Amino acid sequence: MERYSYGMVGLGVMGRNLLYNIADNGFSIAGFDLDQEKVKELEEGAASGMKVRGTDTLEDFVSALEVPRKIILMVPAGKPVDAVLGNITPLLTEGDIVIDAGNSYFEDTNRRVADLASKKLHFMGMGVSGGEKGARTGPSIMPGGDPEAFKLLKPMLEAIAAKVDNEACTAYMGKGSAGNYVKMVHNGIEYAIMQLISEAYDLLKRGAGLNNDQLYQVFKEWNSGEMNSFLIEITRDIFTQKDTFTDNYLVDQILDKAGAKGTGKWTSEQAMEIGVSIPTIDIAVTSRILSAYKEERVQASEIYSEKEITKPEHTEQFIKEVGDALFLSTLISYAQGLSLLVKASEEYGFEIPLKDVVKIWRGGCIIRSVLLEKFYSAYTQDPNLSNILLDKEISELVKSKIKALRKIAGYAVANGISSLGIQTALGYFDAYTTKSLPVNLIQAQRDYFGAHTYQRIDREGVFHTSWQSSNN
Numbered sequence: 096m097e098r099y100s101y102g103m104v105g106l107g108v109m110g111r112n113l114l115y116n117i118a119d120n121g122f123s124i125a126g127f128d129l130d131q132e133k134v135k136e137l138e139e140g141a142a143s144g145m146k147v148r149g150t151d152t153l154e155d156f157v158s159a160l161e162v163p164r165k166i167i168l169m170v171p172a173g174k175p176v177d178a179v180l181g182n183i184t185p186l187l188t189e190g191d192i193v194i195d196a197g198n199s200y201f202e203d204t205n206r207r208v209a210d211l212a213s214k215k216l217h218f219m220g221m222g223v224s225g226g227e228k229g230a231r232t233g234p235s236i237m238p239g240g241d242p243e244a245f246k247l248l249k250p251m252l253e254a255i256a257a258k259v260d261n262e263a264c265t266a267y268m269g270k271g272s273a274g275n276y277v278k279m280v281h282n283g284i285e286y287a288i289m290q291l292i293s294e295a296y297d298l299l300k301r302g303a304g305l306n307n308d309q310l311y312q313v314f315k316e317w318n319s320g321e322m323n324s325f326l327i328e329i330t331r332d333i334f335t336q337k338d339t340f341t342d343n344y345l346v347d348q349i350l351d352k353a354g355a356k357g358t359g360k361w362t363s364e365q366a367m368e369i370g371v372s373i374p375t376i377d378i379a380v381t382s383r384i385l386s387a388y389k390e391e392r393v394q395a396s397e398i399y400s401e402k403e404i405t406k407p408e409h410t411e412q413f414i415k416e417v418g419d420a421l422f423l424s425t426l427i428s429y430a431q432g433l434s435l436l437v438k439a440s441e442e443y444g445f446e447i448p449l450k451d452v453v454k455i456w457r458g459g460c461i462i463r464s465v466l467l468e469k470f471y472s473a474y475t476q477d478p479n480l481s482n483i484l485l486d487k488e489i490s491e492l493v494k495s496k497i498k499a500l501r502k503i504a505g506y507a508v509a510n511g512i513s514s515l516g517i518q519t520a521l522g523y524f525d526a527y528t529t530k531s532l533p534v535n536l537i538q539a540q541r542d543y544f545g546a547h548t549y550q551r552i553d554r555e556g557v558f559h560t561s562w563q564s565s566n567n
């Protein structure tokens with residue numbers, strides 16, 4: 096009987112596309128899904144020459160694979176992963192590898208690694224980014240876990256991943272659940288950048304009064320320079336899409352309530368948990384929550400009536416400044432996410448190679464951008480950089496844009512255009528670059544009402560004072 100090199104459980108769009116990508120690259124692969132229709136579609140859709148087989152039962156699937164088996168799961172995160180593992184692990188044999196390619200929570204992966212290890216099986220968490228199209232033509236792939244098991248997958252992963260300068264957008268992300276963690280933070284940064292782009296859109300639309308054709312031109316221009324990125328590129332194209340029900344542009348017919356599947360929220364929760372400041376990501380999560388209060392917002396807008404907007408004096412200059420503000424606040428969002436990875440790596444012993452993270456984010460994934468090239472050279476020079484803002488070349492870039500960020504943040508505030516992402520990016524930058532923050536006063540207050548003690552700037556030790564009450 097012919098044996099297949101890889102197996103894929105879950106033949107939804109992502110699973111099927113990833114499977115075809117693997118087969119396109121010359122690897123044989125068997126697929127399984129509880130939904131037999133999907134199994135049928137898989138075989139029907141396979142191009143001639145692909146070594147692809149759909150299987151009817153999990154038993155058939157498992158016995159069709161070479162040992163050690165290398166099985167990729169592309170099923171929704173949470174209970175479905177545990178359900179598949181419950182059914183499949185009794186059929187596996189020592190040394191087999193199960194790779195979870197979904198957006199699983201890293202602590203779930205830790206639990207599954209331990210559980211499968213007790214059965215002498217390997218379990219790996221592997222982030223995959225790039226959406227449906229990326230899965231088919233070349234995603235960015237973030238695997239973590241057992242290094243020996245990773246070695247067996249490496250040639251296939253390098254073949255199917257996106258390429259930048261002939262280098263594959265995949266690398267080992269570290270021990271345990273590092274692959275899921277890196278993907279989670281990728282998504283947190285994705286939330287922040289999307290929030291910032293939406294604010295730039297609002298400033299150009301309501302501030303400068305640009306229409307969709309003009310917005311298309313602006314985003315096209317931005318995408319052809321230092322702001323070149325996947326998210327700017329798709330935004331450009333969104334402005335050209337006409338609606339099928341009306342004569343309007345589709346973007347204007349879409350209800351302003353943003354959805355979320357949860358990875359952004361996990362990123363914020365994690366940052367709070369291990370003490371890392373990522374306010375632009377936090378605000379992006381909470382802004383989506385706030386957007387859902389549509390009815391209340393309508394009510395409130397009637398009570399408080401929207402502020403009249405003063406158009407910027409020089410439209411061209413304003414557009415340029417909005418671009419610079421977006422560029423810099425995006426850079427600051429990456430800085431926040433990457434600083435979370437630095438701390439998480441220490442905290443959980445992941446040993447995440449930051450240089451490889453930014454290297455493999457340059458292509459295939461949702462947050463790919465040419466800016467990551469600069470980050471790549473920064474981490475190549477200093478792999479232990481605690482914050483990208485500390486790099487010399489990056490600091491020059493920041494200095495060249497900060498004036499525009501301040502100006503645009505000021506314009507938004509003065510005109511009542513909500514710009515939570517831009518404001519927090521600037522606020523983070525100002526706090527991060529301030530030698531003496533006013534929290535000496537917070538320490539004094541804490542000691543005053545709760546004897547929480549404080550440290551001094553002029554001598555070692557911990558101090559408490561019996562503070563003078565003016566009522567005494």
Ligand code: 6PG
Pocket residue numbers: 198223224225226282285354355356357358359460461
């Ligand atoms: C990717 C994306 C993807 C994510 C969606 C939805 O890297 O391909 O990050 O993994 O699930 O973008 O995310 P939300 O529904 O939470 O916006």
